[in-house]
Amino acid sequence: MSRARVLVLNSALGPLDYRVPHGMHVEPGSIVVAPLGPRQLTGVAWEAERMPSDAEVGDNRLRNLLAVADAPPLAAPLRRLVEWTADYYLAPPAAVVRMALSSTSALEGSRTAVEYRATGHVPDRLTPQRAQALERIGDRQGLIRELATIADVSDAVIRGLVKAGAIEGVEVDIDSPFPVPDADHAPPALSDDQRAAADTLVAGVRADAFAPTLLDGVTGSGKTEVYFEAVAEAIRAGRQVLVLLPEIALTEPFLKRFHDRFGCEPVAWHSGLRSTQRRRAWRAISTGEARVTVGARSALFLPYARLGLLVVDEAHETSFKQEDGVHYHARDVAVMRAKFEGCPVILASATPAIETRHQVALGTYAEVKLPARFGAAQMPTIEAIDLIAEPPERGRWLSGRLVGGIAERLEKGEQSLLFLNRRGYAPLTLCRTCGHRFQCPNCTAWMVEHRLTRRLACHHCGHVEPVPRLCPECKEEDTLVACGPGVERIADEVAALFPEAKTAVVTSDTIWSPAKAAEFVGRMEAGDIDIVVGTQLVTKGYHFPNLTLVGVVDADLGLDGGDLRAAERTFQQIRQVSGRAGRGEKPGHVFIQTHAPKAGVMQALVTGDAEAFYAAETEARAEAGAPPFGRYAAIVVSSEDQAAAMETARLVGRAAPEVEGMHVYGPAPAPLAMLRGRHRYRLLVHARRALDVQDVIRAWLGALDWPAKVRVAVDVDPYSFL
Structure with a gap:
């Protein structure tokens, strides 16, 4: 060239x-x-x-x-x-x-670094911290920061041991090879249903051709063990595998299960990696040396040399949709990557999205079902608690029946989980004297009180401030009151009801890294936790045989807001968290607290009739022309200057083309009318399925000019309507 x-x-x-x-x-x-x-x-x-x-x-x-x-x-x-x-x-x-x-240092060629290891020499001055460091480090090797973390001492202690000759530096290639998983290390004993499902997936890998398959199995049916057989077949064939997980916190439990099956850990890819770890992983993936990669959605665009299988675990999860930058959905892009690579893709889920089920109905995707739990485990018993007929005591959020169920599990030495998808202590703080409400200065959102950190926080932009002693409006003291419950408030109630019980709060505020997730799993498996109070972070991926009771504190929470997927998302979330109960030999029980026990989604959860629920939801979508039967695209106009944002939104709205089968709604202020200091207006495009709406929007917006301070973003197939 x-x-x-x-x-x-x-x-x-x-x-x-x-x-x-x-x-x-x-x-x-x-x-x-x-x-x-x-x-x-x-x-x-x-x-x-x-x-x-x-x-x-x-x-x-x-x-x-x-x-x-x-x-x-x-x-x-x-x-x-x-x-x-x-x-x-x-x-x-x-x-x-x-x-x-995504790793600029990976483009710089081979590099070396200095790592440190113990020499065996014991220094003359052996303080308690130095002794602890040498004992915990043992024969491990790593950077000074890593050794300090392992030893739970400061960097200065490690540097002192280096000067004393007890630890020495060695030059290493930072791109050292990853271990190769052994496909035959510890093959599992599969049930007949699991073996039949695994054989189907393995045949897909052997065919070495594009083939999307939905692995639809109830919670606890062993979906991971089944698709691991397809992973093993790809390893035997010398090809690479990518497994996508929706949450970084799920990575650590997955790594352990993978290690048990294949004898080593896969290559991990997520935002928690250091730059040197990202570099090593990127280079190993690009050369084909990294045989199995497990990661968050960003792992989808890495340059695999010989991709032979793609797995999207918990494929229904909305967190696979990227809400910033490029607004892609990792589940859908994974299918397209498999198509371009000419390899099979497995979408694993206990509660598949309606879009995925529709592709199965059309015959575009194959389906493999696992209808029963593995071994002696049975699906939990589910019952609804009508909060109108059985309200909690005044000032409390847990009904008497749910409290009795927890007490019963404590007596038996079993574990319980309380689920509320709301971080912090309370979603709103106001002054009982003047009515002042604490709102984020950057967003049209209430500040959430976090009592563990004594802060008010905005969960949209990250703004935090201390909880004031006086009301900033009327200057009265001791008049601030927390409204509504978050997980911290439920944990306080649990502590008051069961002071002897060991309780853990599990949210993205407490489990922010794979290491924290591993610590939580270890405590649960050791029986060091009696009651877990958590958000959606605990609804999937975890297997605790001694956890026998799940209580959904507010099942109606996800139904607010008018989102077209609200009922489906609520069904998926509660069904997933219900699946944490009774995964071992002990029977599980689930209590769902709701103000609307007769609602279709609640009835479907109690009866376990998922097919009827999905059929009704699918019919409603078809009548409304909503996805997957129609198409949506959101156009969001934002600016720090409200007048400029409003004028540009009106300009876009006036220029909307007249196209058969397409309607444009708006502009209107977005539900979150201000986000991160930017005023926001939305237009919603609704089109028939066959219309190439991207070409229409591209020509429509391409013909317009707007001020540089205004940002116009397009979200095709939006999941968030805020």
Whole structure:
């Protein structure tokens, strides 16, 4: 190539042409360093015919590329995925490519680092902390910070041991190889149903062709063990596997189960990794050395060399939808990646999304069912508690029947879980004297009281402030009152009712890393926790055989807000958390506290008739032309200047094209009318399924100009309507 079209990592720019210097080898997918004015930008060489440029430039005006990165080129299937994602979600291609090149240090070639290990020498001055450090470090090796964490001492203690000769530095290649999983390390004893399901998935891997399959199994049916057999087959065939998980907190329990089955841990990819860990993982994935990767949605765009299987675990989870930057849905993009790679994809879920079930009904996806729990475990008994007929005591949130159930489990030495999907102590704090309500200064949202940290926090922008002693409005003292319950308030009530019980609060505030998740799992398995009070973080992925009671504190909470998926999401969430009960040989019981026990979603949960619930929801969606039978796209206009945002939203609304089968609603202030200091207006596009709504919106917005201080974002297939 004498010239190359390069997609530089700047979303404001389109593809640019450069000259390829003599002796430099550049091919489509090559990662290059390109000059742009005085700067040097990373970019990817692309096929010119697939990435049109706004203006053709003569060869004599081209600037030379500066370098080619010491990394494999992005393969054609990944480049096709970038193009599809950018086109479908109306995102700049550069923003999508940036997700594939998410470790800049990985492009710098091989590197070494100094790690430290004990020498066996005992220093003359052996303080208690030094002795503890040497004992806990043992034969481990790592960076000073890592050894300090292992030993639970300060960095200074480790540095002192280095000076004393008790610990020495060794130069290591930071890209040391990952262990290779052994497909035959510890094969499980599967039931007949599990074996039949596993054989179907294994056959899909052997066929080595695109084949989307829904693995639909009730909670506790052993879906993970079943798809592990497909993972094992891909390992035997020398191909790579990607397993997507919806939450970082689920990574640690998964790693343990994987280690037990395959003899080593997979390569992990999530936001909690250090830059050196990300670099090592990225390079191992790009060369094919990393055989199995488990990660959050961002792992989907990594440059796998030989991808042979994709698994989306808990595929119904809404957290697979990216709400910032590129608004993609990892479940749907995973199916497209498998299509471009020509490999099978497994969507595993106990409560599949209606969109996925519709694809099964159309015959686009195959379905494998696991209708019963593994072994002696039975599905829990579920009953609703009518909060109108059986209200809790005044000032309390747990009904008498639920409290009695917890007391019974404590007497038996069994564990209980109370679920409330609301972090903090209370969702609203107000002054009982003047009525002042604490609202976030950056968002139209109430500040949530967190008593564990003595802070008021906004869960949308992260703003925090201390709880004041006086009301800021009327200056009265001791007049602030917490309204409504959060998990911390429920934990306080549990502590008052059962002072001897060991209670744990499990939310993203307390379980913020895989290490914290591992600590929680260890305490549960050791019986060090009697009662768990948690948010949706505990609804999936965990297996505690001694947990026999689940109480849903407020089952109606998720039905507020008018979201088209509200009933489905409530059903999925409560069914998932119900599945934590009775996963061992002891029977499980679930209490659902609700003000509407006759509502369809509550009846479906109590009777276990998921098919009737899904049939009714699907029919309602079809009548409304809602997904999967119709299409939605949200256009969100935002600016720090409210007048500019409003005017631009009106401009967009006035320019809305008249297209058969498409309706535009709005503009109107968004339910969250201000977010992170920006005023927001929304338009909602509703179109028939067959309409290429992306082309319509692209032409519509492309013809408009708005001030630079205004941001116009498009969310195709939105999940959040805030």
